[in-house]
Amino acid sequence: MNYNETAEQSVIGSLLIEGSLIGNLTIEPKHFYSAKHKRIYEAMQKVNEKGTEINVVTVVTELGDSVSEIGGVGYLTELAESIPSTAPIKNYESSIYADYRLRESQKLTSEYMKSPSEESLHKLMVDLDKVKNEGIQTDEKTVNDYLLEIAEELMYPDESQNKGFPTGYKDLDEMTGGTQLGDLIIIAARPSVGKTAFALNIGSGHCKNGGTTHLYSLEMGPDLLLKRMISSEGRVDIQKWKSLVFSDQDYSQGITAIGTIADWKLNVYQQTNTINQIKTSIRKAVQDNPDEKHLVIIDYLQLIASSGRHERRDLEVGAMTRDLKLLAQELNIPIILLSQLSRGVEQRQDKRPMMSDLRESGNIEQDADLIGFLYRDDYYDRDSEKQNIIEIIISKQRQGPTGTVELAFLKEYGEFVSLARNYEEVAHG
Missing domain, CATH: 1.10.860.10 (DNAb Helicase; Chain A)
Structure with missing residues (x-):
């Protein structure tokens, strides 16, 4: 003893x-x-x-x-x-x-x-x-310590250790500062609106900037995710993966995209489906490579299995979001958690999502540092004037403004681009 x-x-x-x-x-x-x-x-x-x-x-x-x-x-x-x-x-x-x-x-x-x-x-x-952690004590920083760090951010903003990772979308980055370190970011939408594609675009952009992206897919297999990323990166029509009928240009662009993606620091996980397995996996990945710029994407919340027992599903979901928020803080990394929206959206005339539409919301609103809803008018109205335009509605941001950013959604490639770039591409054919 x-x-x-x-x-x-x-x-x-x-x-x-x-x-x-x-x-x-x-x-x-x-x-x-x-x-x-x-x-x-x-x-x-x-x-x-x-x-x-x-x-x-x-x-x-x-x-x-x-x-x-x-x-x-x-x-x-x-x-x-x-x-x-x-x-x-x-x-x-x-x-x-x-x-x-x-x-x-x-x-x-x-x-x-x-x-x-x-x-x-x-x-x-x-x-x-x-x-x-029993009896483990760490020295608290003094107010002067914090003030010194803030002063350094003011003087040397480009060298700040607290800067977020850029999403690759200028308007979105201007509103959010990118994906912030230590933040739990919720991206929610109805099925088939494009939340997985949007998250993959952010993950791809992070890899292109030299970062490490960890994808936890509970709905889609790694092969399908990678095909989506190849389509987006190489401009290969997603539907062609079903028929496997490709043009010479598709082949050339697809092979080039595969070579590009192979050089990325990208990890896809499929065998982790409980909250504890996901947490353990993330912690190990960060601890094994502490100097890398880690970004975690989990697709999606409602498919995560809890490891404990809870009286109600909303309490179970709330416990999981709290765990992920604490993990993001502990490891000082951004965690993007995708979430489904309830069918309540469909019952309203204005179908733009609201906080109350988060399924089995639990403590999602409380735990999340940023909540973004995806909305496409042409999803509900085929004759909409806003064809292939997606609204990213920032409904909560702990340290920033709320508002809406619009991007063009090239559905055939699963790619999001700025509206200016989309109009330029249309003009040039």
């Missing part, structure tokens, strides 16, 4: 000499292994809460009749007299924490082995994650 008796005795002995040091400690009675040391530390906390000085006399008084159970007055006196200096008390505290983490980890693992299952494995991972 992991137990450093000297560390526990030294913390208690130091407090008997200099009781005010208890204010510098964060350990609790549960972190001690020895039952008598737990009891003594509890008594010390009570003495301190009363505003009384901690010493042998006050602790003995607080223990009362139970003092004999901890070895009597003699044991406390012995601990106090054995301390040459109280200076290392934080080192002793760290040792107690380390032993506690190991004991708890062993205990949790043993409990899991008694009845292993997918659900108990998830619980084990969650519990171990909590235990590993």
